Amino acid sequence: MPHVLTTHGDCGAFTGGVFAFDVEARSVRQLILELENRFPGLGDYVERRMAIAIDGEIHQDAYGAALGEHSEVYLIPKIGGG
Amino acid sequence: MTDVLNRPSTPQLKVVGTRPVRPDGVDKVTGAATYGADFHLPGMLVGKIKRSPHAHARIVSIDTRAALALPGVKAVVTAADLPDLASEEYEAGESASNLRDLSLNVMARRKALYDGHAVAAVAATSSAIADAALDLIKVTYEVLPHVIDVEAAMAPDAPLLHAHMFTEGLDERPALPSNIAKRNQIKGGDIDKGFAEADVIVEGRYTTQAVHQGYIEPHACVASFAADGQCQVWSSSQGQFMVRTYCAKVLDLDIASIRVTPAEIGGGFGGKTTVYLEPLALALSRQSGAPVKMVMTREEVFRATGPTSGAVILVKLGAKTDGKLTAAEVELKYQAGAFSGSPVGAGSMTALAVYALENFQITGWDVVTNSPKVAAYRAPGAPIAAFGVESAIDDLALKLGIDPITLREINGVKDGVKAVYGPTFRNIGYLETLKAIKDCPQYTAPLGPNQGRGVAAGFWFNVGGESTAAVHISEDGTAVIATGNPDIGGSRASMAMMAAEVLGLPVEKVRPIVADTASIGFSMLTGGSRTTFATGMAVVQAAEKIVAELKRRAAVIWDVAPDMVTWENGAAVCLDPSKEGLRPLPLAGLAAQSAKTGGPISAEVSLNAQGAGPGFAVHVCDVEVDPETGHVTVLRYTAAQDVGKAIHPSYVEGQIQGGVAQGVGWALNEEYIFDSEGKMENAGFLDYRVPVASDLPMIDAIMIEVPNPRHPYGAKGVGEAPIIPPLAAVANAVRGAIGVRMCDLPLSPPKIRAVIDAKAS
Numbered sequence: 001m002p003h004v005l006t007t008h009g010d011c012g013a014f015t016g017g018v019f020a021f022d023v024e025a026r027s028v029r030q031l032i033l034e035l036e037n038r039f040p041g042l043g044d045y046v047e048r049r050m051a052i053a054i055d056g057e058i059h060q061d062a063y064g065a066a067l068g069e070h071s072e073v074y075l076i077p078k079i080g081g082g
Numbered sequence: 083m084t085d086v087l088n089r090p091s092t093p094q095l096k097v098v099g100t101r102p103v104r105p106d107g108v109d110k111v112t113g114a115a116t117y118g119a120d121f122h123l124p125g126m127l128v129g130k131i132k133r134s135p136h137a138h139a140r141i142v143s144i145d146t147r148a149a150l151a152l153p154g155v156k157a158v159v160t161a162a163d164l165p166d167l168a169s170e171e172y173e174a175g176e177s178a179s180n181l182r183d184l185s186l187n188v189m190a191r192r193k194a195l196y197d198g199h200a201v202a203a204v205a206a207t208s209s210a211i212a213d214a215a216l217d218l219i220k221v222t223y224e225v226l227p228h229v230i231d232v233e234a235a236m237a238p239d240a241p242l243l244h245a246h247m248f249t250e251g252l253d254e255r256p257a258l259p260s261n262i263a264k265r266n267q268i269k270g271g272d273i274d275k276g277f278a279e280a281d282v283i284v285e286g287r288y289t290t291q292a293v294h295q296g297y298i299e300p301h302a303c304v305a306s307f308a309a310d311g312q313c314q315v316w317s318s319s320q321g322q323f324m325v326r327t328y329c330a331k332v333l334d335l336d337i338a339s340i341r342v343t344p345a346e347i348g349g350g351f352g353g354k355t356t357v358y359l360e361p362l363a364l365a366l367s368r369q370s371g372a373p374v375k376m377v378m379t380r381e382e383v384f385r386a387t388g389p390t391s392g393a394v395i396l397v398k399l400g401a402k403t404d405g406k407l408t409a410a411e412v413e414l415k416y417q418a419g420a421f422s423g424s425p426v427g428a429g430s431m432t433a434l435a436v437y438a439l440e441n442f443q444i445t446g447w448d449v450v451t452n453s454p455k456v457a458a459y460r461a462p463g464a465p466i467a468a469f470g471v472e473s474a475i476d477d478l479a480l481k482l483g484i485d486p487i488t489l490r491e492i493n494g495v496k497d498g499v500k501a502v503y504g505p506t507f508r509n510i511g512y513l514e515t516l517k518a519i520k521d522c523p524q525y526t527a528p529l530g531p532n533q534g535r536g537v538a539a540g541f542w543f544n545v546g547g548e549s550t551a552a553v554h555i556s557e558d559g560t561a562v563i564a565t566g567n568p569d570i571g572g573s574r575a576s577m578a579m580m581a582a583e584v585l586g587l588p589v590e591k592v593r594p595i596v597a598d599t600a601s602i603g604f605s606m607l608t609g610g611s612r613t614t615f616a617t618g619m620a621v622v623q624a625a626e627k628i629v630a631e632l633k634r635r636a637a638v639i640w641d642v643a644p645d646m647v648t649w650e651n652g653a654a655v656c657l658d659p660s661k662e663g664l665r666p667l668p669l670a671g672l673a674a675q676s677a678k679t680g681g682p683i684s685a686e687v688s689l690n691a692q693g694a695g696p697g698f699a700v701h702v703c704d705v706e707v708d709p710e711t712g713h714v715t716v717l718r719y720t721a722a723q724d725v726g727k728a729i730h731p732s733y734v735e736g737q738i739q740g741g742v743a744q745g746v747g748w749a750l751n752e753e754y755i756f757d758s759e760g761k762m763e764n765a766g767f768l769d770y771r772v773p774v775a776s777d778l779p780m781i782d783a784i785m786i787e788v789p790n791p792r793h794p795y796g797a798k799g800v801g802e803a804p805i806i807p808p809l810a811a812v813a814n815a816v817r818g819a820i821g822v823r824m825c826d827l828p829l830s831p832p833k834i835r836a837v838i839d840a841k842a843s
Contacts, residue, residue, distance in 0.1 A: 005504065006504065007268045007269055007270050007502070007503065007504055008266065008267070008268055008503075008504075009251060009265075009266060009267035009268070009269070010251060010266065013251075048171060048178060049178070053504055053505035055506070055508075056505045056506040056507060056508040057505075057508070057692065057693045057792070058505065058543060058545075058692070058693070058694065059692045059693075060545065060546070060547065060692070061173075061547075061548075061690060062690060062692050065692060072505075072506060074504035074505045075504070076431065076503055076504045076505070077266070077427045077428075077431065078177050078178075079177075079428065079431075079543045079545050079610070080177045080355075080428070080458060080462065080545065080609065080610050081352070081458065081460075081461070081462065081542075081544070081545055081609045081610020081611055081612065081799075081801075081802055082295075082351055082352025082353075082355075082458040082459050082460035082461060082462050082609055082610070082801075082802060
């Protein structure tokens with residue numbers, strides 16, 4: 001199962017301080033739905049505020065991005081620029 | 083000197099990586115290019131804005147009757163003429179903006195939150211009449227206490243900007259509102275344990291002042307609101323689609339009813355990623371029934387458009403005697419200006435990103451202040467954080483007696499290392515960038531009296547996002563490339579080059595244009611160093627669709643199976659052995675017969691690009707300090723950067739040199755200066771000192787090419803990273819020259835002179 005991690009305090013408020021856990025998901029869309037299911041509010045928060053780094057590659061607003069069986073999934077704040 | 087360490091991912095490139103003449107060059111050097119302020123329409127009115135003279139005040143009343151009665155005045159608009167929007171986050175720029183705050187920044191409602199905040203707008207038949215009308219608008223204020231300093235704004239008894247603001251991100255929701263919009267925190271490992279293991283600890287408190295993006299072209303637009311509700315806007319911005327969406331939201335219009343045409347842009351650097359004038363020009367046009375032109379003065383640009391944050395940065399580093407970092411703690415306090423949304427989040431993520439660390443804690447505070455709402459500025463938030471961290475790293479190197487680049491090599495990130503902000507790095511060139519500076523001639527050049535050398539590093543994520551590109555083949559076999567991204571850093575050239583590479587055309591036969599919102603599919607704005615990467619992917623894919631279509635057309639002409647045609651050097655080549663002797667069919671020949679083979683040859687691709695490769699920059703700066711005046715002369719400057727693959731190397735060098743120039747200004751001279759009433763005292767380029775050409779040496783750019791495998795040619799964003807190291811590189815060089823660490827930017831002559839005097843006494 002993909003392994004979800006975050007070092008960002010925002011997510012801890014939804015997970016009760018849990019910063020690493022496994023999820024059953026094969027795409028970013030499934031991940032968001034699963035996060036919302038397990039930690040109410042987190043899926044919505046991730047969708048609005050967070051980017052998702054899959055195996056080191058940052059994805060933003062990408063429902064279709066695939067998660068591998070052993071993917072490392074990092075939740076980080078969305079990124080803009082100048 | 084420019085040195086390209088070439089490691090091409092695609093070795094047979096003919097166009098990508100060359101240096102053709104820029105397609106927009108002639109227009110710009112002859113003055114023919116049409117910028118926002120150059121546009122005119124028949125019967126156009128002049129729009130102007132009345133601005134608050136107070137840093138914080140309740141708006142008791144606004145009386146516009148006398149202004150409206152003045153002959154020649156055709157419209158007067160206040161917040162009462164705009165929808166009172168609810169708080170709602172909406173994705174339109176690069177990330178979500180709060181529409182209520184956006185609207186309130188365009189036009190104050192109930193309270194003015196900074197000196198220069200718009201409170202009313204007029205449209206009149208002449209500039210003089212518009213000025214007179216502004217004077218006739220009577221605004222009654224109740225002046226309130228103000229606060230601009232970030233730490234003063236965080237104090238419990240600080241004047242409160244927003245009664246509804248409760249700090250987000252704390253363990254418990256606070257009982258009282260405050261000016262602290264949000265706390266963010268990134269933690270890893272055990273910093274107490276890490277500091278306990280350290281042989282050496284350095285600590286520092288650093289400050290930066292608000293600085294402006296300093297684009298030469300002021301904000302300008304023309305807007306027309308027709309009687310049937312159809313709207314047009316011509317404006318200078320970093321994103322015509324961003325302007326369209328924000329105008330629609332602020333005025334409660336259908337998005338499709340607004341067509342935005344991008345003007346040539348005279349600099350943005352992040353500062354033109356939002357709207358100020360456009361919704362007001364539309365509102366004035368709606369009321370008057372005539373087109374309205376609005377152009378900011380330089381003073382208005384400074385007083386009312388986004389600078390970046392002033393900040394306080396606290397850094398504590400622990401290391402073993404061999405240089406290995408054991409722990410790092412960083413606290414960042416950033417001004418957001420009148421509304422929440424400082425770049426402290428990105429500052430937090432980038433602060434320690436170039437270091438491989440087990441034990442770290444970064445805390446960021448987003449704080450509202452009675453100053454203009456900050457806007458993005460190249461690598462938003464990162465230069466500020468890097469100033470603190472890279473200064474402390476320099477002090478650590480000095481304390482340990484280790485070469486500052488060696489110290490960074492010992493602790494530097496590489497492929498497979500997990501970034502402090504989370505993901506595992508892949509395909510990065512940070513260590514190569516450090517080595518390039520270590521090996522460059524400047525790094526070992528002798529220094530004279532009163533001279534010093536400083537190095538610093540920086541990191542930026544880069545982004546992708548939504549882009550659309552269209553390729554149209556003309557009847558003579560030339561091509562037009564249309565994208566939805568304003569060209570702020572040479573993107574037209576890189577788009578044309580990538581299309582030419584795929585099509586096999588000379589780049590001169592490809593004309594790139596920036597299309598209006600009705601003529602091309604949606605594209606996110608130009609920012610975050612995303613356009614060459616993301617829009618470039620759309621261009622390449624559209625050109626590949628064209629090639630596939632050209633091959634199909636050739637197969638029709640030759641009466642062979644489509645898979646019996648290949649594309650080489652801009653021509654279809656028949657592979658069918660039964661047709662031996664057929665000469666290749668060039669693009670021009672196929673285009674000439676397009677009517678017979680299926681009609682016009684065009685392709686459009688829309689995508690949401692993912693997988694932008696991060697950028698790393700390492701700079702070395704040599705300075706000389708005049709001990710009598712405190713003036714700093716930058717003697718030499720070399721900047722190395724991992725650029726992925728330079729599509730047009732001259733533009734990449736230009737991005738690097740431009741970032742350095744702006745960073746040097748930030749380090750040495752630039753700052754917002756406010757008087758005791760919160761009014762900006764230096765709202766002009768005479769008193770707000772940006773570097774000019776004579777202030778700078780030639781900036782040598784070294785491009786390190788570690789390709790990004792997600793881009794067809796390996797491109798990474800290049801516009802953000804080069805502004806990150808200069809603040810600390812300059813400060814570290816000054817420290818070397820005068821022997822004293824200066825922690826408060828800018829390092830202006832009076833401050834340096836005071837330090838030299840104190841040292842002497």
